[in-house]
Amino acid sequence: MHTPASMVTGIVFAPLGLVLVFTAAITPQWREGQARLGASGPGSPLRSGAKGQGKGGARPASAGALLLLRSDGLWESCLQVENSELKQCWPVAGSYRRDPRVRLAQGFILTSLFLCGTGIMLACIGVRCWTDTPLRGVAATGGLLVVIAGLLSLTALSVYTHNLPRLGMADPSKAIKSARFPRLSLHPAGSLYFGWLGSCLQMLGGSALLFSFKRPAYPDCPSCLKLRVCPACRPCPEIPNRPDNDVYEVSC
Incomplete structure (x- = not known):
């Protein structure tokens, strides 16, 4: 059977988009921030850790301060000290987990992954490479599901990116204002770019299957x-x- 070019394009791009969106969903680099934390004062929470690390080998770039790196994802957050092995990750919690925009992004991403996987299965059945005549309606229905999945993931990414600095900050009056815990300046991170690319590939692959x-x-x-x-x-x-x-x- 001579498989139409539109089906070949959809079968190639849709799974690739699914993999990229799934990679973005499970990684904690949706947003990142860094702050320089003083380590010389007696009240520093990382003073003892910095001393212990200095005895073991590599010391931080600055003897008087530590560069603290924070990253958040949809289901996991991480905290790391630059140029060291001090890193800890934990499930998202607190006001960030309860933020309705984060929950919206989580729901849309999960629904997008489910619909895209279902659409790819239907597209594979519709192409029917082992027979002479493809099931065009089945393949196109799979493409429609992939397009909807791409729209959902794009919506989730747009909502998250637009509100990125404010996520988890719904109650600024209750925020801890202390020199020991400086406020981080947050910016988009690598997982968002994986998600954007994967969503675009889903849209492209689903649209190609719709031509079936x-x-x-x-x-x-x-x-x-x-x-x-x-x-x-x-x-x-x-x-x-x-x-x-x-x-x-x-x-x-």
């Missing part, structure tokens, strides 16, 4: 104008009046 709804136009058989010539099927007979020739009615 359209039946291709085949030329007329020169010796029998009532028949259509399908490139994937047998050609029409050149001399239909001969008794030893069979006439095939092709339906593609």
Whole structure:
């Protein structure tokens, strides 16, 4: 069977988009921030840790301060001290986890992954590479699900990116204002870019599969104008009046 180019494009791009969106969903680098934390004062929470690290080998870049790196994802947050092995990750909690925009992004991403996986399965069934005639309606339905999945993931990424500095900050009056815990300046991180790229590939692959709804136009058989010539099927007979020739009615 000659698989249409639109189906090939959809079958290639849709799974790639699914992998990228899934990678973005499970990694904690949706937003990142850093702050320089003083380590020389007696009240510093990392003073003892810095001393212990200095005895073991590599010391921080600055003897008087530590660079604290914070990253947040949809389901996990991490905290790390630069140029050290001090890193800790934990499930999202507190006001960040309860933020309705974070919950919206979580729900949309999970729904997007489910719909995209279902659409890819339908597209694979519709292409039917082991037969001569593809199930165009099934493949196009799979493409429609992939397009919806791409729209959902794009919506989740847009909402998260637009509100990125304010996520988890719904109650500024209750925020800890202390020199020991400086406020981080947050910015988009790598997982967001994986998500954007994956969503665009989902849209492209799903749109290509949607073209499966359209039946291709085949030329007329020169010796029998009532028949259509399908490139994937047998050609029409050149001399239909001969008794030893069979006439095939092709339906593609």
